[in-house]
Amino acid sequence: MLKETIQIAIDAGKEIMDIYQHDFDVEYKEDESPLTIADQRSHEVIQKGLTDAFPNIPVLSEEGADIPYENRKDWNQFWLVDPLDGTKEFIKKNGEFTVNIALVKGQYPTLGVIYAPALDVLYVGEQDKGAFKINDASKVTINTDEDILNKAQKLPIVQDSSLVKVVASRSHMSKETEDFINELKEKHNEVETVSSGSSLKFCLVAEGEANYYPRYAPTMEWDTGAGQAIVEAAGKQVLRYEDQKRFYYNRENLKNGWFLVK
Numbered sequence: 001m002l003k004e005t006i007q008i009a010i011d012a013g014k015e016i017m018d019i020y021q022h023d024f025d026v027e028y029k030e031d032e033s034p035l036t037i038a039d040q041r042s043h044e045v046i047q048k049g050l051t052d053a054f055p056n057i058p059v060l061s062e063e064g065a066d067i068p069y070e071n072r073k074d075w076n077q078f079w080l081v082d083p084l085d086g087t088k089e090f091i092k093k094n095g096e097f098t099v100n101i102a103l104v105k106g107q108y109p110t111l112g113v114i115y116a117p118a119l120d121v122l123y124v125g126e127q128d129k130g131a132f133k134i135n136d137a138s139k140v141t142i143n144t145d146e147d148i149l150n151k152a153q154k155l156p157i158v159q160d161s162s163l164v165k166v167v168a169s170r171s172h173m174s175k176e177t178e179d180f181i182n183e184l185k186e187k188h189n190e191v192e193t194v195s196s197g198s199s200l201k202f203c204l205v206a207e208g209e210a211n212y213y214p215r216y217a218p219t220m221e222w223d224t225g226a227g228q229a230i231v232e233a234a235g236k237q238v239l240r241y242e243d244q245k246r247f248y249y250n251r252e253n254l255k256n257g258w259f260l261v262k
Helices: 002-020 037-053 087-092 145-151 175-187 200-207 221-233
Strands: 026-028 034-036 059-061 077-085 098-105 108-116 121-126 130-135 153-155 164-169 191-196 213-215 238-240 259-261
Touching: 002 037, 002 098, 002 108, 002 121, 002 145, 034 037, 034 087, 037 059, 037 077, 037 098, 059 221, 077 087, 077 221, 098 221, 108 200, 108 221, 121 200, 121 221, 130 145, 130 200, 130 221, 164 175, 164 200, 164 213, 175 191, 175 213, 191 200, 200 213, 200 221, 200 259, 221 238, 221 259
Parallel strands: 059 077, 164 191
Antiparallel strands: 026 034, 077 098, 098 108, 108 121, 121 130, 130 153, 213 259, 238 259
């Protein structure tokens, strides 16, 4: 399952890069978030790839059809997909955008793949197997799940240091996030803020490049599922702000509340 999911993410990344390297139009959804043909092309590749490989597992995608809660509330597992996370980063052409694919079982993500096609870096995490990073991912031949273990770096790579790093969004920095950073500065001698786009913020915590990722602003389930799977497989946590409980999925309202990755 892991091997197929990785290949689907890389295939979607190729579609995205085909658009990225040329001029493209930007549309806007009802909530004024941007949409490009790259989002749509990536969605089509992922939808077909997952449906062909795993016909019995439904797909919930940001760019897919709106599936009523009544139809999905009894799903015991499903794919949760953001075909192009960080569309604003894509438009800015700074390379910090990703393909996110997560497998959710019993309301929690158990497998996650995040691929940054412009960087050709892939992160993967699976429950009970661990989390891994693959550089030059499109050039690595993966025939079996065991190839991933042999050709990837196991996360976390960076171990704890005296310097506390907080990763924050390039495009979204709330007052509450700034307050959190200021509170850390009162407790620690050295606190550094690291900026990053899209779901790569989760990956920095999984790698050990950052200690915290506070997100005190709205997101959607497809923004966080793959990142949470990778973070948790690396031995870290994604906790709800209001009660410090583990983040869960397939809620009636797909909009996420605040959370902290640590």
